[in-house]
Amino acid sequence: MLKPILMADDDRDDCLLARRALEKSKVGNPFVTVEDGEELLDYLFRRGKYSDPEKSVRPILILLDLNMPRVKGIEALKEIKADPELCKIPVVVLTTSSQEEDILQCYRNHISGYIVKPVTLAGLCEAIDTLGNYWFNLVQLPER
Amino acid sequence: MPSSKSNPKASLVKQLLEIFKIRDWHLFTVGFLCFLGLASILASLYYVTQDHLKNSVLQAASRYSEVINEFRTLYTSEVVARLVPQGVMVSHDYREHEGAIPLPATMSLLLGKKLRISDSGVQWNLYSDFPFPWRPDGGPQDSFEALALEQLRQNPTQPFYQFETINNQQVLRFATADLMRPSCIGCHNNHADSPKTDWQVGNVRGVLAVTLPVVESFGGKLTGINLVFIISAILFMLGGLLLGMLISRQRRNATVIAAHASELEREIAIRKQREKELESSNTDLLQFAHIASHDLSEPARKVMAFGGLLSDECEHLLGEDAKYYLKTMIDASNRMRTLIDGLLNYSRVSKNTISFDNVDLTEIANNAKSDLALAIADTSGRIEIGDLPTIEAYEPQIRQIFQNMLANGLKFHSTESAPVVRVEGKLLNDATCRIRISDNGIGFALKYQNRIFQIFERLHSRKEYAGSGIGLAVCRKIVERHGGKITVESQIAVGTTFTIILPVKQPKNVHEI
Structure with a gap:
């Protein structure tokens, strides 16, 4: 069974667009979305409704939005990278912010990539294609 | 009291x-x-x-x-x-x-x-x-x-x-x-x-x-000694009178000076107050521009993306007219997005705290040239970069100047000849340097000299030349934040030369707005 791509974004529209873009791409991995940093951490640490490991399969890639309610992207990122298990999962930031400070802060917290949300659907499709190609075909990730 | x-x-x-x-x-x-x-x-x-x-x-x-x-x-x-x-x-x-x-x-x-x-x-x-x-x-x-x-x-x-x-x-x-x-x-x-x-x-x-x-x-009252006595008395009185006049004049002067001083102080206070008001209203405006553009960019992006999704997934359901409407919608939202991005960029130039480092302008200009490789190839143009000085500046902003300027030079080229953009630099003295960016493009009439630096100012229709009308406004803002000055000279069908005067050293290492 293929590991899922986990997208954390409070914007349902963006989630929908990403899902569509994913469907149009050659990437066949399942697509799971969470609404904010809190839910992301619940999923990853298997808390609450995600306590069942069946429902919280370890993702192969995390797409992280920065500006989210409750727990912000950067806070969630820090917790993920502080965990010896979770820190192995590549995190790619997908956000609207192109501010230098945000970019710097994210890389300082060990993200694997920073993408400003493409404006057009075509752009988004291309980004998802590239991501899939890169992470699932080109690079080698740890098995467990 | x-x-x-x-x-x-x-x-x-x-x-x-x-x-x-x-x-x-x-x-x-x-x-x-x-x-x-x-x-x-x-x-x-x-x-x-x-x-x-x-x-x-x-x-x-x-x-x-x-x-x-x-x-x-x-x-x-x-x-x-x-x-x-x-x-x-x-x-x-x-x-x-x-x-x-x-x-x-x-x-x-x-x-x-x-x-x-x-x-x-x-x-x-x-x-x-x-x-x-x-x-x-x-x-x-x-x-x-x-x-x-x-x-x-x-x-x-x-x-x-x-x-x-x-x-x-x-x-x-x-x-x-x-x-x-x-x-x-x-x-x-x-x-x-x-x-x-x-x-x-x-x-x-x-x-x-x-x-x-x-x-x-x-032999009479006015003897020599009496005369001396009387003259002395007269001189003494005159001296006293002079002293009195001097004192009263000084008093008057002091009053006048004090009045002037208080008037000046009042004026200074008023000006400071106005400056403060202006500064705060300016900050408010930039804050507004920043927030507005940030929040506006989101829906604009959505319109574009879902427009794309619509034309992608439901194209077979649409008639020719509907397809045209949709395309117009997407184009318009694309322009809106460009404008909003420009505004965001413009407000960011003033909003952010910047720190100055030594920046090799030759390197920056060459980087900007590399970024424009596609445009250079498209227009069969050429960018020539001379020796530029190293100055204290905020690198991301200086980079933006060169990107905007070089892109403009390529963009506004005439149909007759391939664009050639030249960048030259010169140290005018220990404290000041001059950067000149000239092109052989279409140029513009002298009367637009000042207008082209205003935000959203465009001299050409979108059909002729794309753009948001923000690039040069951003350039001017950046130059001014570095304590410099940007001017332009142009002649229609001959070309345009931008002259940027920048200080070599910045007064403090950090500028805050």
Whole structure:
């Protein structure tokens, strides 16, 4: 069974667009979305409704939005990278912010990539294609 | 005082006045000392003058006495003594007798009368406490004469004198003893009418009193010394007047200065207040622009993305018209997105804290050139970069200047020739450098010189040249934040040259807005 791509974004529209873009791409991995940093951490640490490991399969890639309610992207990122298990999962930031400070802060917290949300659907499709190609075909990730 | 506490301007004025008051105090002290000095000089001058005058008058009086005495002695020995043996009669009433001559004393009195008549102001009198009976006025006539007789009888060799004021005129009264001489004693002791017949040689037989006016004996009031005295007094008064005028002028000046100072302070305060207001409204505006553009960019992006999704997934459901509408919608939202991004960028130039590092402009320009490789290839253009200086700047913003400028140079090229953009740099002096970016593009009319730096200003339609009209506004803002200046010269169909003047060093290492 293929590991899922986990997208954390409070914007349902963006989630929908990403899902569509994913469907149009050659990437066949399942697509799971969470609404904010809190839910992301619940999923990853298997808390609450995600306590069942069946429902919280370890993702192969995390797409992280920065500006989210409750727990912000950067806070969630820090917790993920502080965990010896979770820190192995590549995190790619997908956000609207192109501010230098945000970019710097994210890389300082060990993200694997920073993408400003493409404006057009075509752009988004291309980004998802590239991501899939890169992470699932080109690079080698740890098995467990 | 509550007013000075609540109003710092008033306290400054007070301070100023206080400073001037202290100066006045000094001035007054010096003035007072000057006054004292001058007054003492005048006083001593007056006393010296008076002393000198009295001495002179005393000398004159003493000389008069001597002359009169000498005259009488001479008359007695040379006239009376020679004529008496020849039987010539000597009498006080000599006019009554044929061939008679006057007594020496009578002769002396005659001389006195004569002098009085000649109006020289000199008077003299001969009196005695033993007058001959024919002289009813022969005794002392006033208290001075009585006192003089008394004094001289005790001390015949010491002249007795007093300064008195008679009819508003200061006079010297000078008395000397009239001693019984050997040539006189015989007559006085033997004369039938003599009131005293036991005279001895050397007895004080009477007094010779001379009265001399103190001033008139010197020939008028304006003597040399008096003139000096009066001129000094006038000079002193003029000096005082001058001092007073100076002080009052200084007072006036101080008041004027204080008024100016308070006015200036008021103006400065008003300006500072306005500056603050302007600054805060500017910040508010930028904040607004930033937030608005940030929040607006989100829906614009959605319209575009879902428009794309619609045309992608539902194209087969749409007629030709609908497809056209959708395409127009997507294009418009794309433009909106560009504008919003530009605005966001523009507001960010001022909003962010920037820090300055040494930036090699040649490297930055070459990087920008590499980024434009696609556009260079598309237009078959060329970008030539000369030697540019290294300056203190905020790298991301300086990079943006070159990106915008070079892109513009390529974009606005004429249809006839391929674009050539030249970048040249020069250090004007230790503190300033000049960057020139010139192209051979379409150029523009000179009247747009200032407008092209305004935000959203476009000189061409979107059909001719794409763009948001923000690039140059951002460039100007960046240059201004670096304490520099950007100007442009252009000629239609010849090309455009941008000149950027930038400081080599920044005043502080960090700029905050």
